[in-house]
Amino acid sequence: MKYVSEFRDSALAKGLIAQVCRLSSTPARFMEFCGGHTVTIFRYGIRQVLPQTVTMVSGPGCPVCVTANKDLDKTIALAHFPDVILATFGDMLRIPGSHSSLQQAKAEGADVRMVYSAMDALNIARENPEKHVIFVGIGFETTAPTIAASVLQAAKEGLDNYYILSLHKLSPPVVKALLDSGEVNLDGFICPGHVSTVTGSQAWEFISRDYGIPCVVSGFEPLDVLHSISMLVSQVETKRAEVEIAYRRGVQPEGNPTALRLMREVFAPCPADWRGMGEIPASGLKLREAYLEFDAETAFDIDSGPTRETEGCLCGQILRGVATPQDCPLFGKACTPEEPVGPCMVSSEGSCSAYYRYGGEHA
Amino acid sequence: MCVAIPARVNSIQGEQAEVGIGGITRTVSLQLTPEAKVGDYVIVHTGYAINVLDQQEGEETLRLIEAIARTA
Ligand code: SF4
Numbered sequence: 001m002k003y004v005s006e007f008r009d010s011a012l013a014k015g016l017i018a019q020v021c022r023l024s025s026t027p028a029r030f031m032e033f034c035g036g037h038t039v040t041i042f043r044y045g046i047r048q049v050l051p052q053t054v055t056m057v058s059g060p061g062c063p064v065c066v067t068a069n070k071d072l073d074k075t076i077a078l079a080h081f082p083d084v085i086l087a088t089f090g091d092m093l094r095i096p097g098s099h100s101s102l103q104q105a106k107a108e109g110a111d112v113r114m115v116y117s118a119m120d121a122l123n124i125a126r127e128n129p130e131k132h133v134i135f136v137g138i139g140f141e142t143t144a145p146t147i148a149a150s151v152l153q154a155a156k157e158g159l160d161n162y163y164i165l166s167l168h169k170l171s172p173p174v175v176k177a178l179l180d181s182g183e184v185n186l187d188g189f190i191c192p193g194h195v196s197t198v199t200g201s202q203a204w205e206f207i208s209r210d211y212g213i214p215c216v217v218s219g220f221e222p223l224d225v226l227h228s229i230s231m232l233v234s235q236v237e238t239k240r241a242e243v244e245i246a247y248r249r250g251v252q253p254e255g256n257p258t259a260l261r262l263m264r265e266v267f268a269p270c271p272a273d274w275r276g277m278g279e280i281p282a283s284g285l286k287l288r289e290a291y292l293e294f295d296a297e298t299a300f301d302i303d304s305g306p307t308r309e310t311e312g313c314l315c316g317q318i319l320r321g322v323a324t325p326q327d328c329p330l331f332g333k334a335c336t337p338e339e340p341v342g343p344c345m346v347s348s349e350g351s352c353s354a355y356y357r358y359g360g361e362h363a
Numbered sequence: 364m365c366v367a368i369p370a371r372v373n374s375i376q377g378e379q380a381e382v383g384i385g386g387i388t389r390t391v392s393l394q395l396t397p398e399a400k401v402g403d404y405v406i407v408h409t410g411y412a413i414n415v416l417d418q419q420e421g422e423e424t425l426r427l428i429e430a431i432a433r434t435a
């Protein structure tokens with residue numbers, strides 16, 4: 001088993017689509033939380049093959065998209081500090097803050113470096129002992145344990161020039177906030193596969209228990225997503241609301257206990273700002289007291305000035321599932337992947353980018 | 364951003380492993396998956412193995428999908 005090609009078989013995909021069409025009679029709206037699922041759905045044209053009864057809605061599962069301008073401004077301000085090397089995942093570089101972007105800061109002379117892993121950021125810190133190396137900690141529960149591991153490694157080695165700007169977000173609290181807002185009516189929820197690899201499917205129990213909404217944890221290949229949709233349809237038609245796992249090869253109910261332990265050792269939950277949703281309690285992660293020496297916000301006096309929202313950009317509503325990219329007058333006109341206006345077009349996982357690249361007719 | 368890909372563990376040195384991803388060899392950290400063994404497939408996210416893939420479950424899921432596809 002290679003875990004990829006097997007889950008792209010087109011004959012089996014047709015069978016799953018036929019199953020969804022056969023089972024589904026009640027109109028249902030399903031949200032895919034994760035931008036990775038949005039990409040699979042668009043790349044394989046899954047929306048087009050679903051019966052009219054099934055509507056897919058994209059959710060807020062794109063970490064760079066949900067990062068508030070205030071936090072983006074902080075990363076840019078930090079990049080301009082003297083003797084600072086700002087290391088970041090590439091996704092962040094082109095995301096516009098209030099007045100600038102990391103890419104622009106780099107063009108202006110700031111030392112901004114793109115890395116693939118927290119390990120690379122650690123290496124930069126080891127190789128540049130005279131510099132302060134700040135790593136932008138971004139991502140959901142999938143990524144936070146890797147950053148935690150890098151902090152523990154830095155502590156073990158006694159590195160005193162490695163810092164994290166912790167902009168991590170937690171997924172269950174934002175889903176709860178979405179559901180509590182009453183703005184989106186959902187009949188099913190496709191839970192993020194790799195977040196669940198860490199948290200376990202248990203993290204989503206509250207959705208089926210408290211809101212009566214069926215949940216399925218999905219992998220990222222087309223058969224995974226189609227299988228998950230068929231399981232959701234089956235729950236809807238039999239009036240069940242449970243958390244099921246369609247991605248058993250990668251997700252256990254209890255998650256990855258080592259990853260959870262490291263994440264909880266280094267980080268504690270804190271309130272966080274989300275684009276379009278404002279502050280959500282206990283939806284972010286901050287460094288714990290014992291690791292504060294690695295906290296960029298403690299070590300540097302960041303003054304990022306007043307924030308400004310991008311005029312005309314509907315990312316906030318799109319992330320809440322209440323608007324689609326086509327609702328945005330700038331979509332495909334003033335805003336394209338080459339000349340993006342908002343984060344949902346910059347990030348390859350953003351809804352606007354997925355619609356633009358795979359939507360056909362730019363819609 | 365939560366993109367993660369399956370990779371085969373080819374060798375292990377301490378907390379690091381050489382893994383093969385579609386013909387390319389890369390070094391990844393096993394800090395989050397100390398239980399990984401040579402020959403296992405792991406899910407790699409930003410240079411860290413975040414879980415060991417369960418082959419039996421993978422095969423079972425495929426059998427299930429095949430059964431659904433046959434009856435649909
Ligand atoms: S199309 Fe561009 S401007 Fe419009 S919502 Fe998407 S990212 Fe924002």
